[in-house]
Amino acid sequence: MVGVNKIYEWTKVKELIGNNQVLFNEITFDSRKAVESTLFVAVKGVHVDGHDYIAKAVANGCSAVLCENVPQEKYENIPFVVVEDSALALGEIASGFYGNPSQELELVGVTGTNGKTTIATLLYELFRNMGFEAGLFSTVANYIGARRLDSTHTTPDPVALNKIMREMVDAGCQYCFMEVSSHAIDQKRIAGLKYMGGIFTNLSHDHLDYHKTFDAYIKAKKQFFDSLSKEAFALVNVDDKNGMVMVQNCKADINTYSIRSMGDFKAKIIESMFEGMQLLINNQEVWTPFIGKFNAQNLLAVYGAAIKLGRPADEVLLSLSKLHSVDGRFQTIRSSNGVTAIVDYAHTPDALKNVIETINQIRQPGQDLITVVGAGGDRDKTKRPEMAKVSVDGSSKVILTSDNPRSENPQTIIEEMMEGIDFKNRIKVVSITDRKEAIKTAILISKRGDIILVAGKGHEDYQEINGVKHHFDDREVIKEIFDMQ
Template sequence: MLADVTVQNQHGPTDVPVQALTLDSRQAAPGVVFFALRGAATDGHHFISNAVAQGTSVVVCEDLPAVMEPGTAYVQVPDSAEAMAHMAAAFYGHPSRSLQLIGVTGTNGKTTCATLLHKLLRELGYHAGLLSTVQNQIDEQVIPATHTTPDAIRLNELLARMVAAGCTHACMEVSSHAVVQHRTTALRFVGGIFTNLTHDHLDYHGTFDNYLKAKKGFFDSLPKTAFALTNADDKRGIVMLQNTAARRETYSLRGAATFRGKLIENAVHGLHLEVDGREVQFRLIGVFNAYNLLAVYGAAVLLGEDSSEVLTVLSGLLSAPGRFEPIVSEKTHVTGIIDYAHTPDALENVLDTIADIRQPSQQVITVVGCGGNRDGAKRPIMANLACQGSDKVVLTADNPRFEDPLAILSEMQAGVKPQDLAKVATIPDRREAIRAAVLLAGPGDIVLVAGKGHETYQEVRGVRAEFDDKKVLQEMFELLGK
């Protein structure tokens, strides 16, 4: 297990049988390797003594403790997270080497691209796995997801389960956090997809440049046997390819590219695109989905699939849950749209899509909030964008986490221009905010509930309470006779 790990110091026997790996000292036991990781909130080194007290066989750490028990092996490494990635891959038999593993990174579109590619591969007859923000899947078996990209131990375990189940392919989202924290280190990818890069996660990365470097780091690590497929229409798209050893491929709706698309129509019934010279009608809506479809098409062709068959299958697929997901009231034909848009760019894309498909008589009522303990700079921008693209706006709580919801809303209100004040209501309670939006809607109007998408909870002061935007919106349609 230490073959690919840089070991600085070693104390105690390391030729011990290993039964499990953990980064949680509470799960430490004989036969278990404990990794002391430095996190944003806690430092695993503080829990080494706890793990040893529970009988852990091996401790992997960056700083050796002052007192080392003779019955425990201590392995000092430059980076515990990187060592964990290599050891986890080895422990589970390097499962990524037995799969056609494709990673999708970018600010928006990761979930949709990974989900569509997974659906496409399964429709083409392959056994395939999925690792996404919404859910993980081993063929048809659904496994709840807790992170966009799981930690290296969980990640390799899931990939190993896919191999054991007979999967030949796996599609996964690769978050910027995952790259920086070495979660994907030691995995072998056959391809990577870049969607776009906009304002997000600056609370973690500090600067936009650091965020860009994190995304680019994924492509820098791809082997020469892989493909790197990037969005040529995004101003950072080509930057992603600058240092990669992989084959450089592009997709575009505007200019020359390996995979060329042209938007013919964006309507309520779907997208009409020309893809590499062939006209295709898709069920998905919105220019942002045109890019997602083009990325998935390109990736499938680069995997060796027949382009005509790929387009035929893609034309019948729907997106991931909570991604521009419509709900229509049978009585008044009010259209509700649930979307995960939680960045300025994503919200603008959704509102632009609604503007393209709405009728002149339809009002757009938008419910939107911003998460707590996250990048605060986008809060006034989100409120301003909501006002620009909507007839009425209800500002509300998203996942406040450990922040005061009223303080978050105050920062959002700062982005509302004087001329827009009359069309904005602020209702901290998200259920009441959705109720108010439905009451404001007349027959045929559009209610956009943005920010949480597929999530089925609301996180307030460390507690996750059940909350599903889709269920609440449906409930309000029925309750209010809409």
């Protein structure tokens, strides 16, 4: 239990109204969880304002309220802590409440449009392979050492972040690797955290439903690097035109990586096939079961970050060669009759283009690429025609289908995707709303040696339709249909 007066040590307070000796032992920004001995933090969110739920939080029995604006209604025995920015204060208070666990970890954040999950997960696995305990926050799952926790957001809320990091420290973790989404940066979910390093992957078309403009999206990502201390390192992909933009005002030790030009960490693909690729990383060769230029960049970021965290190059390369693909990222499934299916999370035009280009660099004459792809509902609509165009430009045949339609009509989403395909290429396209039927059709029309790309959902094991999540796993569907042949 801590007193309300302790908040002065964690964040800047404008005013405290009421008894500063009142105690609390939990923090929440959800009025439904604002029970006895809880500090309720009223945060102005994207869709709702927590200030509108102060009365409900008090009725539920909360001990104190932190807010930007004090309600007109008077509440006896409830102290109100007034701050300038409650979202910022929530992060700082959560960090202080749990004993600043990020300061006891070597915390590295990974941000960018594509590659975040792969890089963060591989860093987690790399360090565990090298004998260290580590934690992970990712889109697929969170880990405290070997213990898996379900993931609901790419980057959790500040209370969950700090609570889990405290558990990581208590479990003996020395390192923590975290995906840092643009939403989390903009919503100040990472406020109060101390990062040892930050990695920038790339920037392309995504999340404009939230950020509205690409410039706002860039600025959100850049804020992360602006906040790094001079004791931290920043590792940026200079093959992306926004790489150096990210670190223009960065105080951290700036490092670069590249597979196309000069960089502090440099890689070259020597040989590539579906089984893997031979890389030359800073003039040392290593074989890896990953393929594609985008994965070469991801592995180079992992290598660079490990070096910046003080690990010897030979040890890092040996561990790098033992890593395997991340769940739902370029995951291959082969049938008994010689067809290869690839499941990938690619859900942006750029990610989809990278995966298709990688397949086309390896596939042989006579092998067709059949791409099954959709676009998510209630998300950035402007990328839908681009994703369809990328698919058609690089594939022999394309089947447009549902992704997670959410509250939208799946057929409407497909029609909006079709707008990106010119008339002469529409002969290559079939639309099948039912995703299972779309995958089944792709398999039925394939021949020996063909490659089927099922894109968009990757590791996800559900399909969200009209607000309801139904079990659906692309990999399970593919295996089921392969087994029936």
